[in-house]
């Protein structure tokens with residue numbers, strides 16, 4: 001994807017379908033490290049005389065696998081499974097739509113500013129499903145850490161949140177999700193297209209890039225996406241899993257986190273996030289490119 005083939009108009013619908021395939025690839029490659037990330041980000045704070053639950057990424061991985069088996073790493077995957085494929089479908093759709101709206105001539109490549117803005121549009125669209133999906137996922141991922149199994153699964157969690165406190169509770173953390181996803185989505189697609197163009201030899205087409213180069217562009221996009229998404233993600237995970245009334249607002253989460261743990265806390269789970277970001281997003285963009293090629297072959301004039 002990225003740039004449209006000269007003369008071919010962008011099809012947001014094809015982007016949507018191929019984006020769904022990309023989301024499934026992203027999830028299978030990335031969920032185990034996402035579980036570790038959320039557990040590290042939300043583990044209970046301790047005083048200097050107490051032991052921390054997890055000392056780092058490897059420790060969290062080892063303890064999770066020995067206590068819960070490999071499936072423990074896939075805990076809470078029900079909600080993302082139903083959420084990530086549509087989320088990526090919407091993200092790629094919004095990106096494609098933005099590019100379509102900003103492109104007057106399919107023979108002229110987009111500017112980087114247009115690519116960034118189109119990516120941000122995708123981030124706005126996805127928040128509608130990402131905010132509740134993240135709320136449910138984070139609550140399920142941390143509940144076995146806290147030792148209290150309150151929710152039986154994603155559907156039970158969604159129903160209980162809704163019954164107990166209504167739709168506001170299901171959508172708790174929406175503003176932080178927007179702060180996390182709008183700029184990072186822009187940077188995500190911008191990086192992917194930039195690296196792809198950079199890796200395209202003079203006189204060759206960006207559409208015939210080899211698989212290792214697509215992997216490199218996708219993985220790099222994933223890393224840069226998380227460099228700017230991680231601080232709001234830490235705030236979001238803490239806010240969405242906190243007991244009601246614990247924080248008065250977003251600034252309160254930020255202030256309390258920095259007061260208790262210092263500014264470094266904003267990059268909590270960094271290793272797990274970065275270990276996941278490259279393979280998960282490389283798989284995502286590769287899945288997207290393969291699916292889009294298939295769709296263009298099946299329905300060339302569409």
Ligand SMILES: CC(=O)O[C@H](CC(=O)[O-])C[N+](C)(C)C
Nearest residue numbers: 091184185188222225229277
């Ligand atoms: C913050 C986030 O969810 O990033 C997505 C990739 C990933 O590693 O999960 C990509 N996107 C920017 C499309 C939301």
